[in-house]
Amino acid sequence: MSKNITSVLHETRSFGPSDEFRKKAKISSVEEYQKLYRQSLDEPDKFWGDIANELHWFKSWDKTVDWNEPFVKWFVGGKTNPSYNALDYQIEQGRGDKVAFLFEGEPGDSKEITYTEMLIKVSKLANALKYRGIAKGDRVAIYMPMIPEAVIAMLACARIGATHSVVFGGFSAQALADRINDAEAKAVITADGGYRRGGVLPLKPAVDEALKICSSVDTVIVVERANNPIDMRKGRDFWYHDLVNNASDYCPAEELDSEHPLFILYTSGSTGTPKGVLHTVGGYQTYTYLTNKYVFDQKEEDVFWCTADVGWVTGHSYIAYGPMFNGVTQVIYEGTPNTPHFGRFWELVEKYKVNIFYTAPTAIRAFMKWGNEHVEKFDLSSLRLLGTVGEPINPEAWIWYREMIGKNNCPIVDTWWQTETGGIMLTTLPGAHDAKPGSAGLPFFGVEAAIVNAQAEELEDNEGGFLVIKRPWPSMIRTVYGDDERYKQTYFGEIPHVYFAGDGARRDEDGYYWIMGRVDDVVNVSGHRLGTMEVESALVAHSLVAEAAVVSRPDSLTGEAIVAFVSLEGGKEGSDDLVKELRDHVTKEIGAIAKPAEIRFSDALPKTRSGKIMRRLLRSIASGEEVKGDISTLEDKSVVEKLLKQAKIQK
Ligand code: 7RM
Numbered sequence: 158m159s160k161n162i163t164s165v166l167h168e169t170r171s172f173g174p175s176d177e178f179r180k181k182a183k184i185s186s187v188e189e190y191q192k193l194y195r196q197s198l199d200e201p202d203k204f205w206g207d208i209a210n211e212l213h214w215f216k217s218w219d220k221t222v223d224w225n226e227p228f229v230k231w232f233v234g235g236k237t238n239p240s241y242n243a244l245d246y247q248i249e250q251g252r253g254d255k256v257a258f259l260f261e262g263e264p265g266d267s268k269e270i271t272y273t274e275m276l277i278k279v280s281k282l283a284n285a286l287k288y289r290g291i292a293k294g295d296r297v298a299i300y301m302p303m304i305p306e307a308v309i310a311m312l313a314c315a316r317i318g319a320t321h322s323v324v325f326g327g328f329s330a331q332a333l334a335d336r337i338n339d340a341e342a343k344a345v346i347t348a349d350g351g352y353r354r355g356g357v358l359p360l361k362p363a364v365d366e367a368l369k370i371c372s373s374v375d376t377v378i379v380v381e382r383a384n385n386p387i388d389m390r391k392g393r394d395f396w397y398h399d400l401v402n403n404a405s406d407y408c409p410a411e412e413l414d415s416e417h418p419l420f421i422l423y424t425s426g427s428t429g430t431p432k433g434v435l436h437t438v439g440g441y442q443t444y445t446y447l448t449n450k451y452v453f454d455q456k457e458e459d460v461f462w463c464t465a466d467v468g469w470v471t472g473h474s475y476i477a478y479g480p481m482f483n484g485v486t487q488v489i490y491e492g493t494p495n496t497p498h499f500g501r502f503w504e505l506v507e508k509y510k511v512n513i514f515y516t517a518p519t520a521i522r523a524f525m526k527w528g529n530e531h532v533e534k535f536d537l538s539s540l541r542l543l544g545t546v547g548e549p550i551n552p553e554a555w556i557w558y559r560e561m562i563g564k565n566n567c568p569i570v571d572t573w574w575q576t577e578t579g580g581i582m583l584t585t586l587p588g589a590h591d592a593k594p595g596s597a598g599l600p601f602f603g604v605e606a607a608i609v610n611a612q613a614e615e616l617e618d619n620e621g622g623f624l625v626i627k628r629p630w631p632s633m634i635r636t637v638y639g640d641d642e643r644y645k646q647t648y649f650g651e652i653p654h655v656y657f658a659g660d661g662a663r664r665d666e667d668g669y670y671w672i673m674g675r676v677d678d679v680v681n682v683s684g685h686r687l688g689t690m691e692v693e694s695a696l697v698a699h700s701l702v703a704e705a706a707v708v709s710r711p712d713s714l715t716g717e718a719i720v721a722f723v724s725l726e727g728g729k730e731g732s733d734d735l736v737k738e739l740r741d742h743v744t745k746e747i748g749a750i751a752k753p754a755e756i757r758f759s760d761a762l763p764k765t766r767s768g769k770i771m772r773r774l775l776r777s778i779a780s781g782e783e784v785k786g787d788i789s790t791l792e793d794k795s796v797v798e799k800l801l802k803q804a805k806i807q808k
Pocket of ligand 1: 597
């Protein structure tokens, strides 16, 4: 943390919106952006108060923001409900018969759900939860495929003031159990299974497995989706369709305090167990509403498709909440982009005449690799705006996205944000700004960003440093669930008096931010942030493994790939069979996303005297680079020599 970061990427191209796009855009000039941006910083009470009032409040607030570093409250004393704002409030504005979701299952089944139908479905499930004794303040885990019921479950929880914790359907039983236990969830909403990669991904069996070690859960609600055989335990497990058939179709939304906990979403830290990032209702709803409106320049007639899974924050903020607050029509797709064919996404863009498309760089790199012929078969002329999120996008992929998908006619917004920030923090506004390939653009309204050194001193233009946020914004993380101290340490403990996001970046002479990646020990595989510690502890859980150190190396497809250095019990020798066994083991413990791309055996790992593994050295070795920098804290230098020798042999 002591050194600044050297920046290597220098890209000079820039692309502005077409005159046509600009003319119709909500914000259509740099001056307009600057004026609103200044107002958001100079008069935050007025700015955020006006925006918050574009949604519905049962009772107005007494104070807009209450900052008691590092704890913040927004719209203090106000009462509102995000489920009301996503549904009832939209219907009040005449959107009852408007389609909320255009759902497409992987096997090709499809259905449309209007806002009114959503309200009925959400109400019924909310009533079913109440019937099962779930009340305001309880936690509910959601473990679902990408089907409308996932969003329905989130909004049903919000409706009654139960805090949801969505666990990505690709996570293992163990990962699910850890998250259920940390939140002490009372119920799990799941499905028998979902359709994925041409087969069925069973979910209920993993819930059964997890619940063997979770005592807080007394209700499991199961959506019938894939018809895979499952066990139902009497008194605990209920079919979704049975419960909702018996439930009344209206459930009034609870009047929730602005700071009532809306959801917990677990994200990896550099050490220890996953962190339960907590978001609350009033600030989160205001910020996701506004970012969705301006970053995606949402028009009443637009069809919006965010390809994220609801298990990640992007699926929370830009599927379940932000677009709903704007009354948007969305596509929701259950499957993978290459099933049953490599053009599946483009087929859906054509079918549903998608106007705004939001995806991750890792997906874009995969599309590039699969070949242009899969794109060219389909009519993409409905597209008018493209977005990316999750990791830095390399300029080559950016240009491909612009040319092949956008046909040189769609602005691209590269949006930088985190689970902890709740919504988009850095971006260009598509009708106002030129975009530079590889840059996430400028701070959004209310975001006071800076590049600093470890003493919080601001650096010069183009100097690499730590990306920090200098004042609270409405959708900021409130705490790490159940662990205020960890919250304080993680986000405000390293650089004095600012929120430190964990990313390195530089700002250029035009004020554009260029993200350089994470500065801590987290790997970002396909846009999914995984703690190296979690993968290490999964490896160490295997009986033959003594110790493990996990690092990333650059990967052209997934952004970063996991390389695991493993030392075995009793000086045993590694083998190809063991590599396979360990990779399967990690898949079982965490999920396929965490499976190491490479495993290298070593009888010892480089450590400091205090016993900390020096991942920096391993990262260099894994990437085939020279080991540079300070190795004075290294306990046993011969360990590095051995690893280097071994790396040469493997080449
Ligand atoms: C939304 C999300 C957060 C981390 C973040 C960055 C990286 C995200 C971008 C990006 C460069 C981007 N939440 N990241 N977006 N890096 N440019 N546009 O991804 O909590 O899962 O991950 O992802 O390192 O800190 S997350």
